[in-house]
Amino acid sequence: xxxxxxxxxxxxxxxxxxxxxxxxxxxxxxxxxxxxxxxxxxxxxxxxxxxxxxxxxxxxxxxxxxxxxxxxxxxxxxxxxxxxxxxxxxxxxxxxxxxxxxxxxxxxxxxxxxxxxxxxxxxxxxxxxxxxxxxxxxxxxxxxxxxxxxxxxxxxxxxxxxxxxxxxxxxxxxxxxxxxxxxxxxxxxxxxxxxxxxxxxxxxxxxxxxxxxxxxxxxxxxxxxxxxxxxxxxxxxxxxxxxxxxxxxxxxxxxxxxxxxxxxxxxxxxxxxxxxxxxxxxxxxxxxxxxxxxxxxxxxxxxxxxxxxxxxxxxxxxxxxxxxxxxxxxxxxxxxxxxxxxxxxxxxxxxxxxxxxx
Numbered sequence: 001x002x003x004x005x006x007x008x009x010x011x012x013x014x015x016x017x018x019x020x021x022x023x024x025x026x027x028x029x030x031x032x033x034x035x036x037x038x039x040x041x042x043x044x045x046x047x048x049x050x051x052x053x054x055x056x057x058x059x060x061x062x063x064x065x066x067x068x069x070x071x072x073x074x075x076x077x078x079x080x081x082x083x084x085x086x087x088x089x090x091x092x093x094x095x096x097x098x099x100x101x102x103x104x105x106x107x108x109x110x111x112x113x114x115x116x117x118x119x120x121x122x123x124x125x126x127x128x129x130x131x132x133x134x135x136x137x138x139x140x141x142x143x144x145x146x147x148x149x150x151x152x153x154x155x156x157x158x159x160x161x162x163x164x165x166x167x168x169x170x171x172x173x174x175x176x177x178x179x180x181x182x183x184x185x186x187x188x189x190x191x192x193x194x195x196x197x198x199x200x201x202x203x204x205x206x207x208x209x210x211x212x213x214x215x216x217x218x219x220x221x222x223x224x225x226x227x228x229x230x231x232x233x234x235x236x237x238x239x240x241x242x243x244x245x246x247x248x249x250x251x252x253x254x255x256x257x258x259x260x261x262x263x264x265x266x267x268x269x270x271x272x273x274x275x276x277x278x279x280x281x282x283x284x285x286x287x288x289x290x291x292x293x294x295x296x297x298x299x300x301x302x303x304x305x306x307x308x309x310x311x312x313x314x315x316x317x318x319x320x321x322x323x324x325x326x327x328x329x330x331x332x333x334x335x336x337x338x339x340x341x342x343x344x345x346x347x348x349x350x351x352x353x354x355x356x357x358x
Contacts, residue, residue, distance in 0.1 A: 004033060004036055006154060006155040006156060007035075007036050007156060007157050007158065008020045008023070008024060008032075008158065008159055009156075010156070010166075011154060011156060011170060011173065012172070013173070013177075014169050014184070016161060016166050016169055017161065017162045017318040018160065018161040018162070018319075019159050019319070020159040020161075022159075023158050023160070024159075027158065032158065036157075038134075039133070039137075039157075042132070042134050042137050042138075046137055046138070046140075046141040046145075047145070048137060048141065048149070051147070052148075052151070053148050053149065053150050054150065054174070055150070055175075056150060056171075056174045059125060060089070060125045060126040061089055061125055062089075062125050062126075063086065063089050063090065063091045063126045063127070064092050064093075064122070064124045064126075064127045064128070064144065064147075065080070065083070065091055065093050065094070065127075065128040066094045066095075066127060066128065066129050066130060066136055066139055066140055066143075067079055067093065067094070067099070067130045068094070068096055068136055069131050069136060069153075070099060072296055073098075073099065073102060073277050073300075074295060074298070074300075075163060076095070076099040076102070077102070077190035077191075077192065077296075077299045077300070078163035078164045078299060079130060079163055080103075081163075081164045081167050081168065081188065081189065081190040081191065082167040082168040082171040082172070082188075083106075083108040083109065083171075083191075084108060084187075085168070085171050085175060086108060086171070087108065091108055091109055092109060092111040092112070092119070092124075093111070093113065094113045094139065094143070095112065095113075100112050100113075101276065101277070101278070102192060105193045106193050107191075107193050116142050120143060124144055124147050125148075126147065126148055126149065126150065127140050127143075127144050127147050127149040127150075128151075128152060129149050129150070129151050129152065130151075130152050130153060131151065131154065131156075132151055132155055150174055152167065152170050152171070160315065160319060162318065162319050162320065162321075162322070164188050164189065164190060164302075164320075164322050165188050165322060168184050168187070169181075169184055169188075185322065185323050185324075186323060187324055188322045188324060189324045189325055190303040192300065194278050194281060194285070195278070198276065198279045198282055199282055201275070202275065202279050202283055202286075207269055207271075207286070208243040208269075209286075210243060211242075211243035211245050211267075211269070211287055211288065212235075212243070212244055212245070212287055212288050212291070213244075213246075213247055213283065213284050213290045213291070214232070214244060214245070214246050214247070214290075215246075215247050215248050215290060215291065215292035215297040215298070216246055216247070216248035216256055216259075216272055217248040217249060217251035217253070218295055219295070221335075222313050222334065222335045222336065223294050223311070223314075223335075223336050224251075225293050225311055225336045225337060226255070227337065228246075228255060229255075229258055229259050229262055230341045231341045231344055232259065232268075235345065236263065236266055240266060241267065242266075243267045243269070244263075244266070244267065244268045244269070245269045245283060245287060246259055246260075246268065246270055246271060246272055247271045247272060247275075247283055247284065248272045248273065248280075249272075250273045252272045252273065253272060255272075256272040256273075271283055277296065277300065280297065280300065281304050282304070284297065284301050284306050285304035285305070287306060288355060289306075289307050289308065289309065289348070289351055289352070289355070290306050290307070290308035291308070291309050291311075291348075292308055292309070292310050292311070293310065293312075294311070294313075298310050301325075301327075302325045302327075305325075306326075307326040307327075307328075309327070309328045309329070309330070309347055309348060309351060310327055310329050310330070311329075311332075311336040311344070312329055312330070312331045312336070313331070313332050313333070313335050313336045313338075314333065317331065328351050330344060
């Protein structure tokens with residue numbers, strides 16, 4: 001179990017885009033080894049070392065998946081994307097309160113829990129743990145101390161990676177390589193079930209039947225585009241009857257005000273910070289094209305099969321996207337704001353011509 005190379009080597013035989021080499025160069029071996037030893041100690045302290053498995057067999061019919069390490073909706077969608085490979089199992093999810101909201105109507109998870117007390121008496125054949133962090137291992141110990149478990153990331157820690165492909169290839173490995181590399185790469189994508197209630201909430205807003213979507217805001221300045229208004233000028237100059245829906249969370253509020261003030265005489269609809277994540281995903285699903293940066297709503301577009309034009313900076317599209325989604329990415333080494341709006345507009349025309357084909 002306690003091999004140090006598990007912290008940076010992929011736990012399956014196929015290749016997935018990652019930056020392990022860069023990570024190893026930039027982080028001291030002492031610091032990485034200290035974290036590894038700490039995790040090994042916790043596994044021993046909680047008497048879990050003899051319970052680790054490296055396979056999910058036919059006898060494992062009732063499974064609890066613990067996923068509390070994903071810091072955002074987008075990361076959660078990627079990390080749990082491979083659950084579709086467990087369709088013949090009875091799978092429950094334990095996660096944080098925020099992420100639980102996007103799985104309430106999920107087609108794979110039978111139950112979604114956020115309180116350990118509610119599942120302490122349930123019987124599972126197997127537990128899937130997101131990582132061997134102290135918090136995740138403690139949750140597993142509190143819920144099912146003597147139940148065998150498998151780790152998704154396990155001791156793998158530090159390097160950035162394509163989380164969707166990692167999730168699919170890791171679970172495929174655990175299931176005994178039921179699919180080959182080519183097949184997994186073809187089907188790997190996030191998924192999201194949108195409830196009828198969420199659909200109705202969006203429908204009563206009476207949005208037009210045909211529109212494009214622009215996702216505003218962001219958490220990191222280098223991947224928060226601030227020139228959407230300039231791009232919209234170009235788009236509306238070519239078609240001033242076009243319907244545009246702007247979406248995003250509260251951090252997109254300032255940009256939304258600028259756009260609504262600037263284009264008050266055009267068909268621009270403000271849906272920023274007015275809908276839940278799944279409701280916004282449904283708005284994206286009904287749209288023709290989404291403009292966005294690397295973030296949660298980009299992964300929502302992946303999940304609902306909407307064509308999108310994502311802007312990337314520093315981290316390229318190979319680290320975030322898969323072959324099974326319909327994306328037309330643009331990239332800059334430093335900042336998404338270095339991507340010229342004329343380049344984005346030309347990409348939009350390219351996409352529009354493709355979508356307009358009979």
